[in-house]
Amino acid sequence: xxxxxxxxxxxxxxxxxxxxxxxxxxxxxxxxxxxxxxxxxxxxxxxxxxxxxxxxxxxxxxxxxxxxxxxxxxxxxxxxxxxxxxxxxxxxxxxxxxxxxxxxxxxxxxxxxxxxxxxxxxxxxxxxxxxxxxxxxxxxxxxxxxxxxxxxxxxxxxxxxxxxxxxxxxxxxxxxxxxxxxxxxxxxxxxxxxxxxxxxxxxxxxxxxxxxxxxxxxxxxxxxxxxxxxxxxxxxxxxxxxxxxxxxxxxxxxxxxxxxxxxxxxxxxxxxxxxxxxxxxxxxxxxxxxxxxxxxxxxxxxxxxxxxxxxxxxxxxxxxxxxxxxxxxxxxxxxx
Amino acid sequence: xxxxxxxxxxxxxxxxxxxxxxxxxxxxxxxxxxxxxxxxxxxxxxxxxxxxxxxxxxxxxxxxxxxxxxxxxxxxxxxxxxxxxxxxxxxxxxxxxxxxxxxxxxxxxxxxxxxxxxxxxxxxxxxxxxxxxxxxxxxxxxxxxxxxxxxxxxxxxxxxxxxxxxxxxxxxxxxxxxxxxxxxxxxxxxxxxxxxxxxxxxxxxxxxxxxxxxxxxxxxxxxxxxxxxxxxxxxxxxxxxxxxxxxxxxxxxxxxxxxxxxxxxxxxxxxxxxxxxxxxxxxxxxxxxxxxxxxxxxxxxxxxxxxxxxxxxxxxxxxxxxxxxxxxxxxxxxxx
Numbered sequence: 001x002x003x004x005x006x007x008x009x010x011x012x013x014x015x016x017x018x019x020x021x022x023x024x025x026x027x028x029x030x031x032x033x034x035x036x037x038x039x040x041x042x043x044x045x046x047x048x049x050x051x052x053x054x055x056x057x058x059x060x061x062x063x064x065x066x067x068x069x070x071x072x073x074x075x076x077x078x079x080x081x082x083x084x085x086x087x088x089x090x091x092x093x094x095x096x097x098x099x100x101x102x103x104x105x106x107x108x109x110x111x112x113x114x115x116x117x118x119x120x121x122x123x124x125x126x127x128x129x130x131x132x133x134x135x136x137x138x139x140x141x142x143x144x145x146x147x148x149x150x151x152x153x154x155x156x157x158x159x160x161x162x163x164x165x166x167x168x169x170x171x172x173x174x175x176x177x178x179x180x181x182x183x184x185x186x187x188x189x190x191x192x193x194x195x196x197x198x199x200x201x202x203x204x205x206x207x208x209x210x211x212x213x214x215x216x217x218x219x220x221x222x223x224x225x226x227x228x229x230x231x232x233x234x235x236x237x238x239x240x241x242x243x244x245x246x247x248x249x250x251x252x253x254x255x256x257x258x259x260x261x262x263x264x265x266x267x268x269x270x271x272x273x274x275x276x277x278x279x280x281x282x283x284x285x286x287x288x289x290x291x292x293x294x295x296x297x298x299x300x301x302x303x304x305x306x307x308x309x310x311x312x313x314x315x316x317x318x319x320x321x322x323x324x325x326x327x328x329x330x331x332x333x334x335x336x
Numbered sequence: 337x338x339x340x341x342x343x344x345x346x347x348x349x350x351x352x353x354x355x356x357x358x359x360x361x362x363x364x365x366x367x368x369x370x371x372x373x374x375x376x377x378x379x380x381x382x383x384x385x386x387x388x389x390x391x392x393x394x395x396x397x398x399x400x401x402x403x404x405x406x407x408x409x410x411x412x413x414x415x416x417x418x419x420x421x422x423x424x425x426x427x428x429x430x431x432x433x434x435x436x437x438x439x440x441x442x443x444x445x446x447x448x449x450x451x452x453x454x455x456x457x458x459x460x461x462x463x464x465x466x467x468x469x470x471x472x473x474x475x476x477x478x479x480x481x482x483x484x485x486x487x488x489x490x491x492x493x494x495x496x497x498x499x500x501x502x503x504x505x506x507x508x509x510x511x512x513x514x515x516x517x518x519x520x521x522x523x524x525x526x527x528x529x530x531x532x533x534x535x536x537x538x539x540x541x542x543x544x545x546x547x548x549x550x551x552x553x554x555x556x557x558x559x560x561x562x563x564x565x566x567x568x569x570x571x572x573x574x575x576x577x578x579x580x581x582x583x584x585x586x587x588x589x590x591x592x593x594x595x596x597x598x599x600x601x602x603x604x605x606x607x608x609x610x611x612x613x614x615x616x617x618x619x620x621x622x623x624x625x626x627x628x629x630x631x632x633x634x635x636x637x638x639x640x641x642x643x644x645x646x647x648x649x650x651x652x653x654x655x656x657x658x659x660x661x662x663x664x665x666x667x668x669x670x671x672x
Contacts (some may be wrong), residue, residue, distance in 0.1 A: 053603070060574075060603040225599060238396075247599040258594030263561060263583040266610035267389070267396040273609075274602035 005030045007069045007099030008313055014055050017321050020314040022055065023070060023098075030101050038081035040092060040102045044306075045331040046073040046125040047317050049248050060276050070098040070313075073129060075112055075121050077336065086111075093124045098313045100333065117292040126159060126328040127291055127302050134245055134277040135163035136287040138221055139171070142275050143243040147172030149218035150237070152209070154228055156197060157184035157303075159328035160245060164221045165194050166300050173219070176212050178205065178228065180323045187326075191301050206231050216240065216268075224248050226257035233261040236270045244274040248321065303327030341366045343405045343435030344649055350391050353657050356650040358391065359406055359434075366437050374417035376428060376438045379672060380642075382409040382461040383653050383665040385582055396612050406434040406649070409465060411448055411457050413672065422447075429460045434649045436669065453628040462495060462664040463627055463638050470581055470613040471499035472623040474557055475507070478611050479579040483508030485554035486573070488545070490564055492533060493520035493639075495664035496581060500557045501530050502636050509555070512548050514541065514564065516659045523662075527637050542567050549573075552604075557581060562593035569597040572606045580610035639663030 004027045011024040033039050053059045054071055064071050074096040078088050083106055086092065091112035096102035112121045117128050126132060138160075139145050151168040155161035156177025165188070169175045176196045177188045185197035198208045205228055209217070216237030222229050225247030232242065247256075265272065280287075294300040305326060307316050310333040319325045340363045347360040369375050389395045390407055400407050410432040414424050419442055422428065427448035432438035448457045453464050462468060474496075475481050487504040491497035492513025501524070505511045512532045513524045521533035534544045541564055545553070552573030558565055561583030568578065583592075601608065616623075630636040641662060643652050646669040655661045 060605075229598075244598075244602045247602060256596055256599065258596045259598055260592055260594045262565075262580075262595055262608070263592065264610075265608060266580045266583060267612065269396075269609075269611050269615060271607060271609040272598070272601060273605075273607040274600075275605050276603065279605060 003030055004028065005099055005101040006310055007097070008310070009067055009069055010055055010064045011066065013057075013066070014052060018052055018055065018314075018318055020318070023314055025311070028069075028099070031103060033080050033082050033103060035082050037103055037105050038078050038083045038086045040076040040094070040096055040104060041079045041334055042074045042076040042096050042100055042102060043332065043334050043336060044075045044122040044125055045098060045310075045313065045333060046075075046129065046131075047320055047329040047331070048073065048130065049246055049320050051317065052321070069102075071095055072097055073125055074102075075125055076102070091121045093129065098310070100310060117288055117295070122304070122306075122330055125330060126304055127163065127295065127300070128288055130277050131159040131328055132163055132291055133280060133284055133287055134160045135167055135221075136291065137277060137280045137283070138243045138245050138275060139164050139167045139219075141280070142273050143168075143219040143221060143241050145171050145173050145219050149173040150213050150216070151175045151219045151221070152178070152213070152217050152232065153221040153223070154178045155223035155246075155248065155325075156188045156192075156194065157326050158223060159303075161221065161223050162188065162192050162303065162327065163300065164245075166192055166294075168219070168221075169193055169195075170294060170299055184326055187303065191303075193301070200228070209235050213237075219243065221245060222247070230257070230259050230261050233259065233264050233270075233272075236264060236268050238268050238270075240268060240270040242270070242272040244272055304330055306330045306332050308332050339366055340364070341435055341437040342646055343433070344646075345403055345405055346391055346400045347402065349393075349402070350388060354388055354391065354650075354654055356654070359650055361647070364405075364435070367439060369416050369418050369439060371418050373439055373441050374414050374419045374422045376412040376430070376432055376440060377415045377670055378410050378412040378432050378436055378438060379668065379670050380411045380458040380461055381434060381646075381649065381667040381669060382411075382465065382467075383656055383667070384409065384466065385656050387653065388657070407431055408433055409461055410438075411461055412438070427457045429465065434646070436646060453624055453631070458640070458642075458666055461666060462640055463499065463631065463636070464624055466613050467495040467664055468499055468627055469616060469620055469623055470496045471503055472627065473613060473616045473619070474579045474581050474611060475500050475503045475555075477616070478609050479504075479555040479557060479577050481507050481509050481555050485509040486549050486552070487511045487555045487557070488514070488549070488553050488568065489557040489559070490514045491559035491582075492524045492528075492530065493662050494559060497557065497559050498524065498528050498639065498663065499636065500581075502528055502630075504555070504557075505529055505531075506630060506635055520662055523639065527639075529637070536564070545571050552576065555579065558583070566593070566595050566597050569595065569600050569606075569608075572600060572604050574604050574606070576604060576606040578606070578608040580608055640666055642666045642668050644668050 008023045075093045078090045094109035151173040153161045153165045157179040178198045188197040220232045221243045223246040344359045411429045414426045430445035487509040489497045489501045493515040513530045514534045524533040556568045557579045559582040
């Protein structure tokens with residue numbers, strides 16, 4: 001058993017975007033495992049934009065304290081246990097953070113194995129983790145997507161956006177994505193099966209939305225906020241719904257692009273609604289079942305980028321905010 | 337029978353706020369009443385902020401054409417009829433416009449007398465018209481106000497706002513209004529029974545909201561949009577609801593105050609939703625019943641300002657946009 005644990009701790013709060021200087025790698029002595037606790041060896045780390053919020057300030061979750069290990073979801077294997085529910089060798093997912101080892105008492109920890117769908121185990125960080133859950137409940141419960149709806153999603157090549165669009169397509173909507181660059185747009189249409197993809201780096205988003213949605217947008221699944229959200233509000237259809245899943249365009253700035261068209265929500269009787277996926281925990285089983293079937297039937301494509309080595313955590317996390325992200329970002333930091 | 341009819345027609349589209357120069361009074365020859373039609377003598381005209389939208393552009397309703405009589409709700413009495421459903425002497429409400437007489441075929445026209453509650457007849461332009469209906473369905477269906485909720489409403493001394501706050505109070509919410517000036521705030525608290533009123537002319541709205549809603553706002557009934565809406569978004573409580581009934585602060589401007597705090601809707605799982613009261617027509621009966629009971633039990637106070645003379649229509653309409661409005665604005669243009 002190793003006695004020392006490498007960990008990234010928060011060194012300063014990000015002002016705008018995250019910078020490598022905001023974190024510092026240290027070596028921590030691993031404490032004794034107390035009664036009721038267990039020790040996890042972290043294997044896959046998940047990167048999610050909301051972690052930047054956790055670094056910056058109190059939101060729906062407490063902020064990460066300065067000097068505290070950076071909080072993130074991960075999947076690991078139990079190497080020592082004094083808890084009857086969690087045995088050595090079990091794969092578990094939880095908020096174990098950017099570090100090699102974590103001590104846990106089991107709260108907010110799930111077994112990976114009992115979820116038969118989570119195979120390989122890192123699936124419980126992507127399609128069967130908060131990524132897939134956000135897409136599923138955002139589309140079904142907040143967006144209330146119905147057959148025949150017109151559906152638009154931003155960050156369409158991202159982890160949540162790509163799954164959200166595919167779910168809307170399975171339900172029977174006309175699905176358009178917005179992504180940055182030819183390579184991503186190609187994947188979105190050819191692999192993920194969207195009807196169209198708007199390349200915001202090359203195309204005029206307003207023009208293309210006007211062309212592709214001549215009668216307006218029924219549901220917009222928003223991961224970015226900002227200018228595109230404002231355009232969509234001006235193009236929303238009667239009784240339209242805007243699912244506010246994230247606002248990544250604003251996470252990195254203190255001067256968030258403001259909305260000017262919101263009065264259109266009145267005449268269109270439309271709705272903007274934010275949600276946090278953890279509110280749906282009690283219903284995750286329902287989502288697992290559907291997603292598992294769609295995956296087996298090959299109706300859902302997932303894209304994951306797996307980088308190696310704990311030392312690369314800051315670099316991989318930064319990709320989420322620069323447009324370099326393509327699919328779900330995972331970091332493998334140990335062998336099984 | 338008069339042969340000539342005085343009418344205000346739209347002469348130019350308002351750029352920002354409405355100006356008297358946007359309309360022109362003309363005399364029109366009253367056409368023959370054809371089979372299936374009837375002639376209404378207009379008695380009370382209703383003024384509603386949305387009429388400015390109708391003057392400016394196509395929205396949820398077609399715009400008023402240049403040269404067309406200004407569209408507005410009114411209550412009048414039938415003086416000639418070739419329609420079996422509508423008899424001479426009947427009081428009816430409809431979109432008869434800013435004119436002395438109107439010809440109608442009965443579409444979108446309601447009898448006032450069968451609504452026993454509409455007594456005096458102009459009540460079908462206020463509490464039992466779109467004003468009361470907007471307040472009722474906005475509070476109950478869009479805001480989903482529950483006992484114990486904290487509730488804030490802007491334009492609290494206005495026609496819709498004052499009723500909305502009283503309905504929320506009847507349901508059992510803690511109710512705060514925002515209004516301009518001591519006289520209005522006094523009425524809002526002492527007559528309409530709100531718990532508090534914020535005087536936006538004298539008080540710091542952000543500070544007062546922070547004081548009065550230490551745990552945040554459950555429901556905001558918004559009639560103004562703009563800066564106050566942005567403040568509320570920053571103070572919204574978990575699962576809060578923003579009822580977008582109007583955005584009067586933006587009706588008069590081309591440079592609408594933009595929203596910067598909207599990402600807070602995500603972490604608070606909150607919702608902003610617009611509505612148009614005509615979508616609830618099928619359920620107006622339900623509202624009439626409740627409002628009638630509350631009125632009889634003296635739990636609802638209404639304030640109406642009745643001005644006289646068709647020549648004053650532009651002046652009274654302008655009051656809606658200058659902060660001079662206090663209660664429901666009606667114009668009586670003829671005797672019964």
